[in-house]
Amino acid sequence: MALQLHDSLTRSLRLLKPSQPDGVYRFYNCGPTVYAASHIGNFRSFVVNDIIRRMLELEFGADKVRHVRNLTDVDDKTIRRAREEGRSLHDVTTEWTAKFHADCEELNCLPPHVEPAATDHITEQVNMIQVLMDKGNAYRAADGSVYFKVSSFDHYGRLSRVKERELKQGTAFEAGNTGKDTQSVDADEKEDGTDFALWKAWKPEDGAVKWTGPDGAAAGRPGWHIECSAMSKKHLGETIDLHTGGVDLLFPHHENEIAQSECCNDTTFAHHWYHSEHLLVDGKKMSKSLGNLYTLDQLKEMGHSPMALRYVLLAGHPRKQLNFLLASLVAAEKALQTLRGFAASIAGQSGDPTKLDPVFNALSDDLNTPAALGALFSIIKQGPADVDAATFERVMFALGLDLTPPPPAAAVEVPAAVTALAERRWAAKQAKDWAAADALRAEITAAGWTMKDRPDGYDLEPAANRP
RNA sequence: GGCGCGGUCGCCAAGUGGUAAGGCCGAGCUCUGCAAAAGCUCUAUCGGCGGUUCGAUUCCGCCCCGCGCCUCCA
Incomplete structure (x- = not known):
């Protein structure tokens, strides 16, 4: 059966096929923000994408798949983390990138062919913003930030159907993001509430983090969405075959990517969109505030x-x-x-x-x-x-299941008393004194250990009491 | 308020217009003295109420319950 995947844009099952003459399937997967250990919910998304990668390889051949997954190494969270720890941004993101790689490897995820980092592609992002400004799809705000003008893109909302959403009073949408930690100054600078940042002017809390912006803009850093547009263009071209991520990225992230890329390049950004669902813990989305967040290490x-x-x-x-x-x-x-x-x-x-x-x-x-x-x-x-x-x-x-037996769990110290009981039971068993042997087994069990007989000896294990 | 998803065996979880995969747990059995391991067997009528249909868990409507998104969270 040919590989089919749900497409978020058309909301239908669609066949996966390379669209370029070279027969290479171009696959972009939104990667992690490297400011802390990714949690298992993040890994659900990466594992699902790993299956896609593997199925593509089986379908088209390993050399006919190009898989790109980015690293977001500059944003509010990474900057805050660096500031709090008194370290450089690079220092922090390098550490957590390494951790992410280690976890991926343990989860048997194939490394993407290219793993571009946002800070290594500032020029590409600035150039893209420049084009958008020149074309009238973006404007400079009073503080030197640059925003994308949503009203300039007719197709805005096609992916998330945001235009079908009604703005009702008292909702999070309308009430200026109450309850969210986005007390963004942005809101004051934007011409329209739905416009989003392409370039964010430097603020004192950004510390040393800043780059030269597009012409006319202040020094600062790129907005979040533009990195994926710029990096997928650089590494996969203006039109890609498949773009994926978690459902939460559907809006606004992917919607914004489409707007930026299509306005800049005047061509279809991605032929196929796929979003994996959330992992819940205790029936709720994982979050720090609920304390239901697990990491692989835990x-x-x-x-x-x-x-x-x-x-x-x-x-x-x-x-x-x-x-x-x-x-x-x-x-x-x-x-x-x-x-x-x-x-x-x-x-x-x-x-x-x-x-x-x-x-x-x-x-x-x-x-x-x-x-x-x-x-x-x-x-x-x-x-x-x-x-x-x-x-x-x-x-x-x-x-992606690696059936290599896991390394034996760290040997647990067997108490001398238990070893002694086990020795006595083994002796009793050799002597076919079943009554004594059974009584000793009961004692060992009572001591919290399990004695497993082998033809030539025995093993002692702590009684299973894992959750 | 808008958009979207889900409610299937004790738990997890597929699926179909004609009476429901699989995993775990549990129970019984076989084999080893016992235990372990292994193997075999067994366990559901699909949230509620209507409708369409020869027939619905599967289609439609309503209701109840849960979850997600609605500007930077995979």
Whole structure:
């Protein structure tokens, strides 16, 4: 089945196809803001995009996919962080970029082919803003900032259907963003409330962070949206095949990107838009204020593996909100164990390569990962006969599941008393004194340990009491 | 207020106009003295009320409940 993906612009399922004569599929994925460790909700988005990348490679060939994912390394949050820690912006973003890469690697996400950073593309952004100003799509405000004039772009709102939204009294939209931390001075400078910043004039709290702006504008820094327009143009060209991100980016970020790019380049910005849904925790979107935010490190500290998280992320449909539960990680770990056992049972075996088609078909059908997993386990249930090992590996590649056994958990010190009990029970067992052996097992259990017999000895493990 | 999404077995979660995948948990069984591991088996009528239909969980309407977005959050 050919790869199909939901398109946010047309709200329909559409086939993925390279639009350029070179046959290279151009794929841009909005990346992280590097000011702190990304949380597992961020990673849901990146894992989903990783599946897209993998499916594209299987569909068109690894050399026919160009995957770009940016790094936002200058914005309010990165600047604030640097200021609070008394460090340079670069110092802070370098640290968190490295952390992001490490987490991605643990989650088995393929690195994008290009990972452009906003601060490395100031010139490209300034040039783009310049063009927009020259064309009358942007204007300089009193403070030297530059804004995009939304009314100058007829198609504004097509993606998010913002024009169909009615502005009602008392809503966040109308009431000047009450409750949001956007007490932006911008509002006073803009000609229209919906206009957005392309270039932000320097303010004292920006410290050393500033660049020369477009002609006539003050020194400052680029607005958030323009970086993606400029960097996707530089690395993928004026028209790209697919642009993706989390649903929250649909408006205003992607809507604004379209406006900037299309006004600047006079051509279609992206043929296809895809947005993955949010990961919820405790039924709510993760947020610092709710205290329901997890990072990969936190899960690892609880004893969970990155692969288990990846599996959990795949267990929900990418375009449907997924409620994250710690218990799901335990289930995922079990499922992975089954997968490992199955992989071992078919190792080196050749069989019917079409047998796993249902899995690929599910993935090709709008990235239905839960259905794919379901199909996979249905096949596993039928036994290893006729399953082609190489094809199974392709399935694992598509899902990005690394079945290498996780490194053994850090050895926990076994108390001497428990070791002594275990030795006595082993001796009793050798002597076939079952009554004594069973009594000793009970004592070991009471002490909080589990004794697992092997033909030639035994293992001691702390009693399972994970969440 | 606007826009959008969702309510399916104890938990997670696919799916279909003709009586519902899969994972986890649970139960039973087999095999190993016991335990572990492994294997086998079993467990739903799809939020509520109407409508369309030969037939709806699947289509339409209304209601209830939950969630997201509405200017810088993946």
